[in-house]
Amino acid sequence: MRHLCVPEGLTAEETGKLEDVISATRAVRRGDALFRAGDAFESLYAIRSGSIKTVVSREGGREQVTGLHLGGDALGLDGIGENRHMCTAIALEDSSVCIVPYSSFERMCRESGSIQRRLHQMMSREIVRETNQLTTLGSLRADERVARLLLDLSARFTRRGYAAAEFTLRMTREEIGSYLGITLETVSRTLSRFQARGLIDAHGKLIRIRDFAGLRAI
Amino acid sequence: MRHLCVPEGLTAEETGKLEDVISATRAVRRGDALFRAGDAFESLYAIRSGSIKTVVSREGGREQVTGLHLGGDALGLDGIGENRHMCTAIALEDSSVCIVPYSSFERMCRESGSIQRRLHQMMSREIVRETNQLTTLGSLRADERVARLLLDLSARFTRRGYAAAEFTLRMTREEIGSYLGITLETVSRTLSRFQARGLIDAHGKLIRIRDFAGLRAI
DNA sequence: CGCGGATTTGAATCTATTCAATAAGAGTGG
DNA sequence: CCACTCTTATTGAATAGATTCAAATCCGCG
DSSP, X not given: OGXXXXXXXXXXXXHHHHHHHOOXXXXXXXXXXXXXXXXXXXXXXXXXXXXXXXXEEOTTSOEEEEEEEETTOEEOGGGTTTTBOSSEEEESSSEEEEXXXXXXXXXXXXXXXXXXXXXXXXXXXXXXXXXXXXXXXXXXXXXXXXXXXXXXHHHHHHHTTSOSSEEEOOSOHHHHHHHHTSOHHHHHHHHHHXXXXXXXXXXXXXXXXXXXXXXXXX | OGGGTOOSSOOHHHHHHHHHHOOEEEEEOTTOEEEOTTSBOOEEEEEEESEEEEEEEOTTSOEEEEEEEETTOEEOGGGTTTTBOSSEEEESSSEEEEEEEHHHHHHHHHHOHHHHHHHHHHHHHHHHHHHHHHHHHHHOOHHHHHHHHHHXXXXXXXXXXXXXXXXXXXXXXXXXXXXXXXXXXXXXXXXXXXXXXXXXXXXXXXXXXXXXXHHHHO
């Protein structure tokens, strides 16, 4: 199922319809953009494999990472409102996405209540995800932010069938800092401190969580 | 139109259908909750009059303001994903909302493409609004955050037909700080500094913007 | 008019940033 | 495959910005 980007809970017929709508897939190489802020909005995307960051450019050429999307996540929901994308999506590693033309998808939503419900759930969850990120940026100290990111990633990898305790950060320290609203130096220092306290093993981008309870307690 | 919470761009027939769905209105007194995190999700809401904050409770009883909603704004989109509300909505002043039962609304979306599109746009714009707030919390200094809030409120009041330069903050300094990820003292100090520089007139909650360009330049 | 919450302001403290220098890796071409 | 280079990461020291704690004032409301 996963490789078709099809969510569970649909009838065979609905699944068939969805497959018709998912017209194609696209490979995105590490560093390449799936879409850019300002691009005309045509399609939604679902990540088949790999990982993709979304960034918003702020005046002065500075960019902020606003989202971190893994396999199975939807991408492009921000474009519906104004018919053009409001952020830029860049692959953190060689990735592959399903392309879901929005007009066909919209039509399908009218035909199938389950599919409509799926879309609404996807969008609602995206809203909740961002609300959570708002609380991270709005009220946590740097070490709490980093701990929360590690635990979040661990949970998301687990749900995808990967190891809970060991994973590769696909982002640089700078991108992590941008996502967490802190500087790259603070990210680095915090990871070092976590390592010194025996909470994690960090070898560059490879992270192993040694003490989940300890991380949660921060 | 506004008092029926009906968005523009619909045919008369569609407007009629919408009016059928909007079953009732509800008055919410200042300080009262429209819904609370954990409540079963039944309805969406549109603000008829007044203003409402959304807050998320963090462990330790601390609350963070994650949204600030004015007349015409939708509320409750966060509940769709898990069938229960994920945040608490509290009136900042005596307010009135339209109640839109979600099940009927969902059905209507299947019958009318325009209405469906409206809902999708609403949700997408909510995502973009939160993305913007993420960039505020993630990369701006305290004075930039306050300036951005004032300009944002000014723009939103303007769109609603009120004066651009003068408005009443319905939130306390503490709520503003929570929304902006800074302390109430910093909010107060920043407003004082803006006043000293001739950018605004602030008398408690009443704000008059004297120098838009100056605020934007911060 | 008086009370209690809200706001303002000051001073000390602390966290995170900035600047800087070094080290470690990743990628490239010989 | 190795040397070279450029990017990324780590760490230190000084600084800046925001927080915390505290006290005084303001204001709305009963």
